[in-house]
Amino acid sequence: MSRIVPFLLLSFLTLLLPALQPTSYANGSIPQGLTGSSSIIYDYRIGLDRECVASVTVLLRSENETAIAWILIPKIGTDFVTNGSVVRIDADLQGRGTTSLYWNVSVLLTPGAHVVLGYSFPNACLVLRGRAVFLSPLLRFPSGARGSVSVKVQWPGASLTEVDATPSRVTRLADGFVVERALPLTSDRLSFTFSVPKEELVEVKYGPLTFVLPDRYMWVAERLSAFYADFEGNLTELFPRSPERVRVTFFLPDRYDEGPEGYVSLDGDGREGSASLNLFLLRMVDGMLEVTFMHELVHRYLLANGVSAGATWFHEGLATYLSVRMAGAAGLEAAPYLRAMFDRYGVTASDLKELMAWRPGESRGSRWYAMAYFAFERLFETDRTGVVMALRSLGRSQLATPEDAAEHLFDHLNQEGKRFLIESGLAIKGSDMLSQGIGTEIAVQSDRNSTYAGGGEIENATHLNHLLANVLVITVVMVTLAIVLIDTRRA
Numbered sequence: 001m002s003r004i005v006p007f008l009l010l011s012f013l014t015l016l017l018p019a020l021q022p023t024s025y026a027n028g029s030i031p032q033g034l035t036g037s038s039s040i041i042y043d044y045r046i047g048l049d050r051e052c053v054a055s056v057t058v059l060l061r062s063e064n065e066t067a068i069a070w071i072l073i074p075k076i077g078t079d080f081v082t083n084g085s086v087v088r089i090d091a092d093l094q095g096r097g098t099t100s101l102y103w104n105v106s107v108l109l110t111p112g113a114h115v116v117l118g119y120s121f122p123n124a125c126l127v128l129r130g131r132a133v134f135l136s137p138l139l140r141f142p143s144g145a146r147g148s149v150s151v152k153v154q155w156p157g158a159s160l161t162e163v164d165a166t167p168s169r170v171t172r173l174a175d176g177f178v179v180e181r182a183l184p185l186t187s188d189r190l191s192f193t194f195s196v197p198k199e200e201l202v203e204v205k206y207g208p209l210t211f212v213l214p215d216r217y218m219w220v221a222e223r224l225s226a227f228y229a230d231f232e233g234n235l236t237e238l239f240p241r242s243p244e245r246v247r248v249t250f251f252l253p254d255r256y257d258e259g260p261e262g263y264v265s266l267d268g269d270g271r272e273g274s275a276s277l278n279l280f281l282l283r284m285v286d287g288m289l290e291v292t293f294m295h296e297l298v299h300r301y302l303l304a305n306g307v308s309a310g311a312t313w314f315h316e317g318l319a320t321y322l323s324v325r326m327a328g329a330a331g332l333e334a335a336p337y338l339r340a341m342f343d344r345y346g347v348t349a350s351d352l353k354e355l356m357a358w359r360p361g362e363s364r365g366s367r368w369y370a371m372a373y374f375a376f377e378r379l380f381e382t383d384r385t386g387v388v389m390a391l392r393s394l395g396r397s398q399l400a401t402p403e404d405a406a407e408h409l410f411d412h413l414n415q416e417g418k419r420f421l422i423e424s425g426l427a428i429k430g431s432d433m434l435s436q437g438i439g440t441e442i443a444v445q446s447d448r449n450s451t452y453a454g455g456g457e458i459e460n461a462t463h464l465n466h467l468l469a470n471v472l473v474i475t476v477v478m479v480t481l482a483i484v485l486i487d488t489r490r491a
Helices: 015-018 098-101 215-238 281-284 288-304 311-331 333-343 349-357 366-390 402-410 414-423 460-490
Strands: 042-049 052-060 067-074 080-081 085-089 102-111 114-121 124-127 132-134 146-154 159-163 170-175 176-182 192-193 201-206 209-214 246-252 262-264 271-280
Touching: 042 067, 052 067, 052 102, 052 281, 067 114, 098 281, 102 114, 102 215, 124 281, 159 176, 201 215, 215 246, 215 281, 215 288, 215 311, 215 366, 246 288, 262 288, 271 281, 271 288, 281 288, 288 311, 288 333, 311 333, 311 349, 311 402, 349 366, 349 402, 349 414, 366 402, 366 414, 402 414
Parallel strands: 042 146, 209 246, 246 271
Antiparallel strands: 042 052, 052 114, 067 102, 080 114, 085 102, 124 132, 132 192, 146 176, 159 192, 170 176, 201 209, 262 271
């Protein structure tokens, strides 16, 4: 998506739970009075190689008292091991936000005892055109905790170029380097960039799509091509024209939680162009890669059918709705996750009028995507056939503004759909109809008396017309027979 807030979630529950069985305390609770304290010392070590798989080892000890230490482990992690007593595993730390994508693992420490926790996670660094970005998992520790975090990069030819803050120490190695920082940290994440031997880009073609990426990410092209193949027919049914060529490229994140997940180029007539995806998608929710890819692809379909970027709410709403729905149909984790995120905003119909102020290139935040999603969800639920007919008729004229898009939809919706647009403030054209009684004042559109092949829906107006026609035919036949019988008797 163009700017949906990124999240990390690739559940490894089946791998984690067999190893993390909480110690049996009364009622499953931690003993009273045990919390993290200044006596806890953390030695957090991350090892990284050219495959960008991080091996994490955390050594914990308490100097002079029994205490509970906790650590956040990303749900994309695997192979968790520990020699300690795990007393609690929480699904998250705060119940929402990025921490809900981590396991909060609490372990019991006794004075002088050493506890080791270990796990690994993929795509700890992301690589493109001779540049790599390392992004640690969230690093949060109990108040007063002491110790350090270190990252050892073993990658021949690698050279540190930039870190997010001044580290405590940088050590150069023959085959890499080590970055070490003392607690407390100034931020929740340790990140840095480094140069690596350049890897050539390759092109992978599938239909109108051309993926451009390093060989290490070839699996990404295969995965997205398969996803597109599953839903290409749906896109063809919805839009009269398809993009002729789309070049799919990738870019590196600057740092976590900043920058778009994807974007499209606005050059040309819309039939050709590019879609660019953030490689940080590989660290996000399972299926976020597909959601963002399809989101940007829907933008390309809309541009190819005469909907300019100026109709922003229409672009973002349809792209978000279709991409999330398709991910849900594919059984990807990102669909329910994003929908739950949208639901937390508590969007109502009266909020949607704000969407008319959305302009191209503006960073509005995830609440605006939630509103745009909700608008199209309601439209499809209220009058799916009307929305489809509106999409099928795109390209006959240019939709350049939010008002153009609202009017185009309005002209194809049934009475209930028109009412929703009016009451939500998205339709200016029909606002004066509400007080006049929209149920009797708005005529049924003639082009709605046909069946949408992809949806199998027939409007009530069609049934009524057929019924009236049948009654008329029967009446004519009966009158004709009566006249014939009368003439026969007279003869």
